[in-house]
Amino acid sequence: MRDFQFPGRSPVLATGGMCATSHPIGAKAAIDVLERGGNAMDAAIAGAVVLGICEPQMTGIGGDCFVLWSEGGSDKVHALNGSGRAPAALDAAELRDAGEKTVGLRSAHAVTIPAAIDAFCHLSETVGKIGLDAILAPAIKYADEGVPVAHRVAFDWGNDAETLQGSARDAYLMGGKPPKAGDIFRAPGQAEVLRRVAKDGRDAFYTGEVAEDMIAALNAMGGKHTAEDFANVACTRTDPISGDYKDLEVVEHPPNGQGATALLMLNILSQFDIAGMDPLGAQRVHIEAEAAKLAYDARNRFLADQDYATRADYMLEMDTAKKLAALIDPAKAMDSPAALSEAVHKDTIYITVVDGDGMSVSLIYSIFHGFGSGIASDKFGLLMQNRGAGFTLEEGHPNELKGGKRPMHTIIPGMIRQGGRVVMPFGVMGGAYQPNGHARFATNLSDFGMDPQAAIDAPRAFSDNGTLNVERGYSDAVRAELSEMGHTVAIPTTAIGGAQAIKIHDSGVLEGASDPRKDGCALGY
Secondary structure, three states: OOOOOOOOOOOEEEOOEEEEEOOHHHHHHHHHHHHOOOOHHHHHHHHHHHHHHHOOOOOOOOOEEEEEEEOOOOOOOEEEEEOOOOOOOOEHHHHHHOOOOOOOOOOHHHOOOOOHHHHHHHHHHHOOOOOHHHHHHHHHHHHHHOEEOOHHHHHHHHHHHHHOOOHHHHHHOEOOEOOOOOOEEOOHHHHHHHHHHHHHOOHHHHOHHHHHHHHHHHHHOOOOOOHHHHHOOOOEEEOOEEEEEOOEEEEEOOOOOOHHHHHHHHHHHOOOOHHHOOOOOHHHHHHHHHHHHHHHHHHHHHOOOOOOOOOHHHHHOHHHHHHHHOOOEOOEOOOOOOOOOOOOOOOOEEEEEEEOOOOEEEEEEEOOOOOOOOOEOOOOOOEOOOHHHHOEOOOOOOOEOEOOOOOOOOOOEEEEEEOOEEEEEEEEEOHHHHHHHHHHHHHHHHHHOOOHHHHHHOOOEEEEOOEEEEOOOOOHHHHHHHHHOOOOEEOOOOOOOEEEEEEEOOOOOEEEEEOOOOOOEEEEO
């Protein structure tokens, strides 16, 4: 139990249903859907689409999603890949010939076809109960009427506003400037698109006027996107991957997500006595940072579209983890691995919902960088992701850009089973940090006996492109000790990631936790 004389938040307890996410309005929308008879999938989709209005710099219907879920009364975890593909006519060779070294973040070539709407429509039809019109009603309302900009959202909006270009500046700035906390943001164009999707399903988004609006904006900037690219979007059911860390089984998405990175990192950490270390000490930070360097280096070599990631299973083998763990010097930092194939980002939303029948949903949804590509369609103001920046232009690499291919994705939802039982959907936001965040969350739970809220609250560190970012929650003495080990230590200007989780107790009580680094909360009834 936390010390009530210090700032903090208590876990939220309920029995009828629970949502935890990064914005209170999104959480409330999900709970409203549960109370109206929807199940956890209905509620998660409803809350997620609302978050695109509450946190447009993080996510929106021009982006992608990944989903894990278990049905009530079952401990089988299902997975859906709602990530989009590069336009069929685009190829890395063309960009290399033009002298490009990477896929430009604000280029139309970075815009993979958004697949979240297709995924949401599919899940509504196959898993949900109340229908797409009821699911999208809250987002339509908030897009029309507007939402007050929250404090963390205003902070991010100001940092990311320079990404916006062309008509996106009209849709997402107020008088040419980012909104302040408390300003009302409206998105009437999105409301109209969502009304059409609610009435006519995914074809209202991927064909006709809405698709034409997106294609025209992209083609005007040199994109090779076609009507056929949009019409062919299809989410993919897939089989989760998992690994054990002591008493926990951590369930992840397979490639093109980076879940295998989290599992490799946990396997590396299992070679050390993490539980015997100070949870807030330098030794734990050091070992975790070294494990991350090695796991992320493997990620950069092997992870890609599942059809191309032929050596991804290598990352799941315990022998791989043991060989990598042997490279770690307990007292000295190693050099950082090669640069990431995608530019680093920190922008994502995550939502988890558990309903009274025991259905659990873990859903993550993003436009990649802050405001994605910065490109919005002219008529409806649909902001488009820049997930194509997750490709590499290196010839022959598994993650090389090719038409019709999915890029390596950073966003990963998680689930935890214990004794074969689904006990916790969870997610950690923060772009490249996410596998490190999954590993940190699991070790906080298993090695240090933290409850989910404490595991989320605890300070974080992340070795990122040669710098070990150490949050202010650590002492200066810890930072000094890490510097002596050879790390280049810095205090990050922005808190590292965010997280949510819901623990399902044997009694049926639901325990929700939400990260104070964001504006959100856990709500139950």
